[in-house]
Amino acid sequence: MSSTHSNEKQNCLSKRGNNIVTFKDDVILEAYMLWLKNPYDPESNPQGIINMNISENKTVGDILLPKLNEGIEITEEMLYYGDLTGRDYFRQAMADFLTKYFKASPRPVRKEELIGLCGASSIISIMGNAICDPEEYLLVPSPYYGTFASDLLFMSEARLVPVNLTSEIKEPNFEPFQLTVPALERALQQAVSQGKRVKGFLFSNPANPSGSYFSKQMIKDYLDFAHRHELHIIFDEIYYLSNHAPDADIISVLSMINELPDPERTHFIWAFSKDFASSGLRAGILWTQNSMLRAAVGACSRFSGISPPTQKQLTNMITDYDWLDNVYFPTMRRRLKESYEIVRQTLDELGIRYVIPKAGLFVWVDLIEFMPSVDLEGERKLWLSILENGVGTAPGYAFYCCERGWYRIIFALPVADVTLAMERFKNYLLKIRNLENRKLSVQERISTQ
């Protein structure tokens, strides 16, 4: 009876509506819901789960809030529609900010090239709609930010072709999970041979979950690859400013404006969520020189506009270069580094392998030797057992990683929380270690079962 009723309800939605409801791949969300049942609080719930799953920077609220609260006032112009792609003052401030901090070169970013929408997810969804028809594809290096999948699927029915990367070090100076053009070519050819229509290539720089970034030559190679195949190339640079490693020299595509082989198909996304710890405020930006794409995305801005008071507050914040240069960025990076150091020490003590992160809020660690079995089930079990021991991480399959055993740990928490989390992590893992697993080759670790 209840099953019939449930079916009736289902039938009331569209096919794609049902696909959304039954979409089960959002492991980050699953982890978040598990955390919500028992969230750690030093006072009220000291045994609760410490959330190292959701990628939010929780170390800088104390310096952000006074700035955001500075002289905020709702004025009459904010009450009305105005330009839903972003108020003029906001897009001008964003253009100047991107020019300065993303080192736009050889010319500044222009406000006419920008569209503000309520978050990077909105931009990906709406741009996905404008670039792909249903059942068309974007390439994405895997492991990748898992939510790309539903960002593209839910409203736009666009899909992803993973470019599967592994931890194998193929040559000197090669990094684990490094994206190469041959890997892109192979993935593209395979997709095409399966009849898939591939329209573009989407990737995060700095990379999520690895925290790596790409050299200028690599970016040029990717641009050439995209150009050669007439693919859109979308740079998601949402972690660009969270570059906590002192030697990080991350190259933004905005610094190569006159070196783009296919300017009409080259696009850039950034948002306040990560670098300004403001995922709640719902504000992101698209830069593209493609006026048709701007027209198509702009026409959809009424579905995803940024609240003008929020635009005003953010404008106030990003135009105070003195505060940015002398307070916010140094403090934010120092705190990220401090929190990361605690995780790093624990990993080093345990002899756990990880990709050294240069930017971002996370470290990508190899826990193969703690897994009960080297398959998806084992990866899931270890994730849940660490969670039961008070630390919420995210398993590699949340990022569609083809190689088992990798986990993402968010370290952007206050030092006390990270310290406690790492104590729990260490105490638990020491109990279950099985060093035999270390001997497995990368090939033996690849599994989708």
Next chain:
Amino acid sequence: MSSTHSNEKQNCLSKRGNNIVTFKDDVILEAYMLWLKNPYDPESNPQGIINMNISENKTVGDILLPKLNEGIEITEEMLYYGDLTGRDYFRQAMADFLTKYFKASPRPVRKEELIGLCGASSIISIMGNAICDPEEYLLVPSPYYGTFASDLLFMSEARLVPVNLTSEIKEPNFEPFQLTVPALERALQQAVSQGKRVKGFLFSNPANPSGSYFSKQMIKDYLDFAHRHELHIIFDEIYYLSNHAPDADIISVLSMINELPDPERTHFIWAFSKDFASSGLRAGILWTQNSMLRAAVGACSRFSGISPPTQKQLTNMITDYDWLDNVYFPTMRRRLKESYEIVRQTLDELGIRYVIPKAGLFVWVDLIEFMPSVDLEGERKLWLSILENGVGTAPGYAFYCCERGWYRIIFALPVADVTLAMERFKNYLLKIRNLENRKLSVQERISTQ
């Protein structure tokens, strides 16, 4: 050469992306862009166009702003994702507000039944996606709020079947453009016979552009019609509280919660845009008892979340019942009435026919006798010539009206602006009157050419 270049750009977008860019039906937007070139300002541009096109209430900023600015502070919880379907305090405040002011009966609205998204357009787009697959249809009584078409088309590729209504008075107590069940049945049968898959019925109550509303019996009839055909029925009540006519007794579907023949397919939309003159703040609400639909729409909330500081400000406003009851609603309605009276007097002086509005920010007027020709071209020409004479209205075809000669005039402007606009309107129209057109029958006025 430029044409080739333009084609290249076009080919870089998806089919639907190109459809968005080439979508030409948004006459309200066209009117807005024309107005933007020469906007009236009493000081700096006294000869400019007075905007009676965009449906915004510009009479209450002075009382809204102090309230919205009361004790606003961004707090740390607002910085993080949290529940993107609306903060708990916001949905609770909305539930209480809807219960009180929309006279929810026989039980209160529950916060669990609500999803907050950044505007009614977002809700229609995302709900359209969850109810319709591409190329599926919703019925809509025509004339209708023209933007419904692109709200449904751009991201969701859902479409509308118009239920064409005219000014013909068919029986005593019949109102012009009155929606009847036989008209719904005819439109549905015709659509089905053309192979169209119709999934629901969307309509505005109070109606836009006519400013009429529906009796309880009529609403029951529509509910029964929808139930009989297993159609979703979506009540857009975005003008419900802008009921400036003293005798208006508008029935919200929320007042009939236990009389819904098909609760799973009955949905309600409202937003702050009109009744709180805050289209810029991007905040709307969906009420539905269908948990599957809530799940599908909620999963898309990250594309269209409301900024939490805005949620907080709105919460502060809608929980101050004393201010609402004694300041805001009486003032807002009195000012709407005052501004409407100026338009009404002018129309009466000119002997122009109109639908007496009970609610909303507009009056729907019959300017047939001023048109150079009784067809689309004539309707457009008159609209543009009134615009050239300093008054921006919206022609009937912006609302997909099948009967030529109707125009929507927004009167929700300060008294001085409305007075000046009506002087211009009167002076111009008196010059071009052709009373012969009055003799045309409704049949002679129906045209899509």
